[in-house]
Amino acid sequence: MSINRRQISRRTILAGAAALGLTGTLAACGGSDDKDSGESSGPVKLTYWSWAPNMEKVAAIWNKKNPDITVTVSKQASGQEILSKLITAKKAGHAPDLIQVEYQSLPTLVSNDVLADISKYAGDTKSEFAEGLWGMVTLGTDALYAIPQDSGPLMFYYREDLFKKHGLTVPKTWTEFAETARAAKKAVPDAYLTTFSANDPGLFAGLSQQAGGNWWTVDPSGKWTVGIDDAATKKVAEFWGGLVQEGVVDNQPMYTPAWNNALNKGTHLAWVSAVWAPGVLVSSAPDTKGKWRMAPLPQWKSGDNVTGSWGGSSTGVSTDSKHAEAAAKFATWLNTDPEALAALVKEVAIYPAATKGQSGDVLTTPEFFSNQADFYTTAGEIAATTAAAAWGPNVNTAYTTFQDAFGKATKAKKETQFDSALATVQSKTFADMKKQGFEVTEA
Known part of the structure; x- marks a missing residue:
């Protein structure tokens, strides 16, 4: 964005x-x-x-x-x-x-x-x-x-002890992330590298931001363009949808007792989150103190250095x-x-x-x-690479639609439904802006 x-x-x-x-x-x-x-x-x-x-x-x-x-x-x-x-x-x-x-x-x-x-x-x-x-x-x-x-700023959190135990590599690119997810599933069949959750759209928005998504833009005449289903965001949706369909990434929603248990028991080995994650882990995974480590977010292209928020x-x-x-x-x-x-x-x-x-x-x-x-030295270096983001006047509509559409897609565990869900967010956000009276077009 x-x-x-x-x-x-x-x-x-x-x-x-x-x-x-x-x-x-x-x-x-x-x-x-x-x-x-x-x-x-x-x-x-x-x-x-x-x-x-x-x-x-x-x-x-x-x-x-x-x-x-x-x-x-x-x-x-x-x-x-x-x-x-x-x-x-x-x-x-x-x-x-x-x-x-x-x-x-x-x-x-x-x-x-x-x-x-x-x-x-x-x-x-x-x-x-x-x-x-x-x-x-x-x-x-x-x-x-x-x-x-x-x-x-978004970062990659992982169980340092379990990565060492199972010989897993901390991913530097999203391609490596997928490989690590497969390796983790092979090493621990009842575990997952992480989950794709539809109950907090902010994470997906940040991942799209890192990929270069442009959800809303406005030109000098005041005409808005909605492009939530742009190529960058489609890439993100298809990537995660593919891993969920493959069965190497969980579809468990965050902030639930089951999710807390997965983090605490080690059946989720990592979490893509933000700098505030330690405060969540204290209560969600109390038995894992001193076992986590933070690293920069994987990149879409080797050598890049950018994060979302x-x-x-x-x-x-x-x-x-x-x-x-x-x-x-x-x-x-x-x-x-x-x-x-x-x-x-x-x-x-x-x-x-x-x-x-x-x-x-x-x-x-x-x-x-x-x-x-x-921790904070690394966090500061990551924060300095935060990509710019632009929001539109009806973020709440986009977020509410995301929760519903992607909630259904994650349950279905079908990559094609992730594509359909993104198209739904796009169409409903565009229609809402048009209904409100904005001069608006689709990307």
């Missing part, structure tokens, strides 16, 4: 939504800029909607140092719930000053005129982040809709804020200041998006990976 690097105006992003009356005029889109002259006659009070635990502790550090700009954190739910609540608040003219936003939700909030362009307050902030992550918050435009907060969020400023400059100042501090980054790691338990936050004493080796002292 690489970014279309052509210069696109904010008007372009809003074009489809404007046709539905979801946004105001273009002048209104810059409303928060007009509300904030950069000066204040008194102390500024900002409200920050966030679902992250202990975010108020990080804000307290800022408040102590900046009594003229205080931030109050309002705990919210994540996912679709906060998205719907934000759009409703915007329609009433009462959106909070600051918002924690998942990367895939940015186009939806921009289309609904919830997020302000804070590019004029950003300075050289871009240099603090990997290019791929920065592209996610600009949407391929000259605008800036949020400051990256945390990221989820699974999860992550940013900090945006709403168009309703009367203090956009002050809010942008806090958002930048929160996600780039060394003390703030250390607090985000310690209190909120995130992996910072800022490059300088991905190393240092605060990022101690996960206890569950005590056998891999270079």
Whole structure:
């Protein structure tokens, strides 16, 4: 899902939504800029909607140092719930000053005129982040809709003890991955290298991102193109569908008792996941502490060095804020200041998006990976290779359709049904955008 690097105006992003009356005029889109002259006659009070635990502790550090700009954190739910609540608040003219936003939700909030362009307050902030992550918050435009907060670069996790026991090779390419899956099945007939799960579309999206998929693009005139079934994503779907059909990759959904047991008992020898995986393994596979190791994601072409992402969020400023400059100042501090980054790691338990936050004493080796002292050094190197990703205004439709269509395909264990499932996601996502009034075509 690489970014279309052509210069696109904010008007372009809003074009489809404007046709539905979801946004105001273009002048209104810059409303928060007009509300904030950069000066204040008194102390500024900002409200920050966030679902992250202990975010108020990080804000307290800022408040102590900046009594003229205080931030109050309002705990919210994540996912679709906060998205719907934000759009409703915007329609009433009462959106909070600051918002924690998942990367895939940015186009939806921009289309609904919830997020302000804070590019004029950003300075050289871009240099603090990997290019791929920065592209996610600009949407391929000259605008800036949020400051990256945390990221989820994809990696390959494997049971080091079992790989050694069965003479398995850590794959560097996806071709080698398939070979390792076959070798694992031959060595341990009742086990699998890993599983293909349909219950979390974010992983598949990240794998497509790594392969170069372009799920949504928009041209300078405001016309969207939906290409979820592009060649890169078809390659990913057919690859995994083929391994499931062959019987060397499981079709077990993640986050279930059965999946936990497979990880804990060693009948799943590996897991394609993100940097946050150690926290999941602690509870899902408690008996395997010190037995896992992390490596870069396999590549489609030998010699390449690119990964996708699974999860992550940013900090945006709403168009309703009367203090956009002050809010942008806090958002930048929160996600780039060394003390703030250390607090985000310690209190909120995130992996910072800022490059300088991905190393240092605060990022101690996960206890569950005590056998891999270079865990975060390796993670930082991988994170720097994150591919750019572009999302569309109806990610939720695509994700819901994915869960249903690919859920059926994994149960059927037929590669052809993986192809059909991808076509279904494409057609329903396209139809939904057309129904909403966007000018849209298919790739």
